[in-house]
Amino acid sequence: MTARPGPPAGPTTPAHSDRTAPAHPGPTTPAPAGRENTEQAVLERVPTGLFVAGRWRDSADGRTFPVADPATGAVLRRVADGTPADGRDALDAAVAAQAAWAATAPRHRADLLHAAYRALVARTEEFALLITCEMGKPLAQSRAEVAYGAEFLRWFAEEAVRIAGRWGVAPDGATRLMTTKQPVGPTLMITPWNFPLAMGTRKLGPALAAGCTAVVKPAPQTPLTMLALADLLAGVGVPPGVVNVVTTTRAAELTSPLIGDPRLRKLTFTGSTAVGRHLVRQSADQLLRVSMELGGNAPYLVFADADLDRAVDGAMLAKLRNMGEACTAANRFLVHESVADEFAERFAARMAAEVVGRGTEPDVTVGPLVDAAARDRVADLVTDARDRGARLVTGGAPVGAVGHFYAPTVLADVPDSARLLHGEIFGPVAPVTTFGTEEEALRRANDTGYGLAAYLFTRDLSRAVRVSERLDVGMVGVNQGLVSNPAAPFGGVKQSGFGREGGPEGIDEYLSVKYVGIAP
Structure with missing residues (x-):
């Protein structure tokens, strides 16, 4: 492993919320011809206010909060710190725009999403740099996120014109049965920090395609990408009030009144299971339509007949994508005892060769964790596993004095009592058992309260089918370490939540079925 932390980006300012620094909430424009997408230029083009009813504005009380670079601690920008009043204004705007947006022709909604797709792809480098600055992942991975996130806009542009019902005759012949699908209505979207673009487009794509308006509350660690996306959507012609974005450090104060408002009709959340449970309880009073994409504890099964080259390649992707900060990340490597030592050694050699540093630096493959708390939590889990008897093969320590870096780590002989086997690690640590x-293998893979994703490697097709069917998860990757795809339904079972995002199923989360009985 090579450590290569980069230099600070942008000015540093005190990391506290205050009333004195204006949000400078003006609209942005693409860079003039010939102007480079330097960090400072990209950051300066991002609006930093709240986006409500098609306008940029400061928070009601004028407060702002800092967005920091996790690689350096430097403050990138300050953004508006929204209040409950701002949230109410955003819902007012979404409600006011709902009827007209629902009545918009599906082809027009599709055209707007196609235009947003093209605009986002054209600005790949700008958005990738923005993601890397505020979230930390290497630029190559940020570019991949832009491509992935943009594809949700294109996929659901194509689904917008395929919303259909059915027509039939009742068995007794006395009634004609017609069903239609209509937009659920105004939706609150709470998005996470780990994929600040793609988790937004994965929700906004189907909502806009279905005819729903939205209030988006991005994570406070990474609000800039969502603000830039809102600006892009407005720029391609999405009407005022259809998409509203409220950034805040006061999440509970802002979202609780919205969830309790009878005008809100849907809540969608991506984040931890603990927060998801709380939101589901809150949503019960209004009987909201709810979709929850929550935590994971993905098993990675390597059978004796597996192609080990392919299994190690897949392990690198399943573990180190996003520095392991993904709900689909492989969390427990369950390897057949006959190949476990060889797999662990080869895996560790690859992990040790990774280059750790700021994501903008050349050749860096592993960026920082999102904040100090995340790094410290990963370190604590590794210490706990080693104290219980796990053997360190590589890594096992923070990297550098500046930033939130942690070395890619492989642990072998990990006992079942180790805490990192029973919940999300959310870091570049791979425990091998x-x-x-x-x-x-199946018993151990299913011995968890989570059920989002699983991976298995085998040359035996019958085993692949058999094991896939018996794994208690919503998604399975067979001989591949990446399972997410905009054309496929994303979601889990058990404590990993409910509902699906992506695929033909994704738009149904934003549609209600209406039955009309017609006398002939």
């Missing part, structure tokens, strides 16, 4: 039989 063994199994002897297929039944044992």
Whole structure:
């Protein structure tokens, strides 16, 4: 492993919220011809206010909060710190725009999403740099997120014109049965920091395609990307009030009144299971339509007949994508005892060769964790595993004096009592354990309250089908370490939530079925 932390980006300012620094909430424009997408230029073009009813504005009390670079601690920008009153104004705007947006021709909604797709792809470098600055992932991964996030806009542009019902005759012949699908209505979207663009487009794409308006509350660690996306959507012609963005450090104060407002009709959240449970309880009074994409504890099964080259390649992707800060990240490596030592050694050699540093630096493959608390939590989990008898193969320590870096780590002989086997690690740490039989592998893989994703590697097609069917998860990757795809339904079971994002199923989360009985 090579450590290469980069230099600070942008000015540093005190990391506290105040009333004195204006949000400078003006609209942005693409860079003039010939102007480079330098960090400072990109950051300066991002609006930093609240986006409500098609206008940029300061928060009601004038407060702002800093957005920091996790690689350096430098403050990138200050953004408006929204209040409950701002949230109410955003919902007012979404409600006011709902009827007209629902009545908009599906082809027009599709055209707007196609235009947004093209605009986002054209600004790939700008958005990728923005993601790297505020979230930390290497630029290559940020570019991949832009491509992935943009594809949700294109996919749901194509789904917008395929919303259909059915027509039939009742069995007794006395009634004609017609069903239609109509937009659910104004939606509150709470998005996470780990994929600040794609988690937004994965919700906004189907909502806009279905005819729903939205209030988006992005994570306070990474609000800039969502603000830039809102500006882009307005720029391609999405009408005022259809998409509203409220940034805040006061999440509960802002979202609780919205969830309790009878005008809100849907809540969609991506984040931790603990917060998801709380939001579901809050949503019960209004009987909101709810979709929850929550935590994971993905098993990665390597059978004795697996192609180890392919399994190690897949492990690198499943573990180090986003520095392991993904709900789909491989969390437990269950390897057949006959190949476990070889797999661990080869995996560790690859992990040790990774270059750790600021994501803008050349050749860097592993960026920082999002904040100090995340790094410290990962370090604590590794210490706990080692104290319980796990063997350190590589890594196992923070990197550098500046930034929130942690070395890519492989642990072998990890005991079942280790805490990192029972919840999300959310970092570049891979615990390797063994199994002897297929039944044992399945028992251990399913021995968790989570059920989002799983991965399995085998050359035996019958085993691949058999094991896939018995894994208690919503998604399975067979001989591949990446399972997410805009054309496929994303979501889990058990404590990993409910509802699906992506695929033909994704738009149904934003549609209600209406039945009309017609006398002939």
